[in-house]
Amino acid sequence: MNNKRKLNLSRSGRQNIVLFILLIALMVFFTIANSRFLSLYNLMNIVRQNVPNFIIACPMMLVIASGAIDLSVGGMMGLSAVCYGYLCIWGVNPWLSILLVALLGVVLGAVNTITMEKLQIPAIMATMATWLFTSGLALTLCKAIPIDDDPVKVVAILNRIKLGDIPLAFFIVLVVVLIFLFLEKKTILGKYAIAIGGNANAAHFSGINVVKMHFIFFALSGVMAALGGIWQVARMGSADPKIGTNMEFSVIASCILGGVNIKGGEGSILGVTIGTAIMAVLVNGMQMMDIQSFYQNVVTGVVLLAAVLINHLSSSGKLKRLRPSKTRAVAAE
Helix, strand or coil, rough: HHHHHHHHHHHHHHHHHHHHHHHHHHHHHHHHHHHHHCHHHHHHHHHHHHHHHHHHHHHHHHHHCCCCCCHHHHHHHHHHHHHHHHHHCCCHHHHHHHHHHHHHHHHHHHHHHHHHHHHCCHHHHHHEEEEEEEHHHHHHHHHCCCCCCCHHHHHHHHHHHHEEEEEHHHHHHHHHHHHHHHHHHHHHHHHHHHHHHHCCHHHHHHHHHHHHHHHHHHHHHHHHHHHHHHHHHHHCCCCCCCCCCHHHHHHHHHHHHCCCCCCCCCCCCCHHHHHHHHHHHHHHHHHHHHCHHHHHHHHHHHHHHHHHHHHHHHHHHHHHHHHHHHHHHHHCC
């Protein structure tokens, strides 16, 4: 058992090193293409633009590693932004409104869990329904018109705060990643997510409360989606119901690129963070090279497909390596 753990950790470590080398290579390439790419201003701008991607990818890793998926985060972002806007207009303290919106994320996470676990609807369909409901409700509440009243703009100060030349966005991402690294390595959440994703029935019979764990994972995803929506309000200065459009696909793509097995049972917060950084650098670098958006989608799609193929081949190779040992075990018996 100990040998298997060492092998898994070693494989994950090697994978993260490869991802980090790829990230550095991309940064070198884009710096050669445009010397302004490596400027502190541009790097911090990348962080500012991708705060939701980074903070949502962390709980999404736990969700996917546990054998589920959450397609509702984009809709949750839009609904959270609109709800935040209305709370501010109604006179609720803007900072208290952030807490109330975060609680909305917990409620929506519970809805996803109940739909999936109690109604036995596959996660992809359950969360797709939540996505359609939340995105549609966000548009309906404000009649598709962004809320940009003065009380809403108070939160914009978050986007302007700097410590020296480093914006608050960098520290938000750093703190969230460190918190989820702690949850993954020092609590049961990371181990249980992998166990449930590997074999949910075995996890249940070993004493793991699968429903409770899925609720925690979906609740964390909902909270981070809600806070991601608030951040976009701070960055844009208005509560736009379309603020989270396509966010679910960007986050899931970052997770897959970061080594999370889409079938569950494998993944790491560090890998997902590097994967998100790669996606962010790739998009920003192509924009600075004036590559048209549809070509950007083609390149991103190719990178994602390559990541899926590498992930699949790596998993297949692992299975092949395990087969001889199983055969020897049977022969020994």
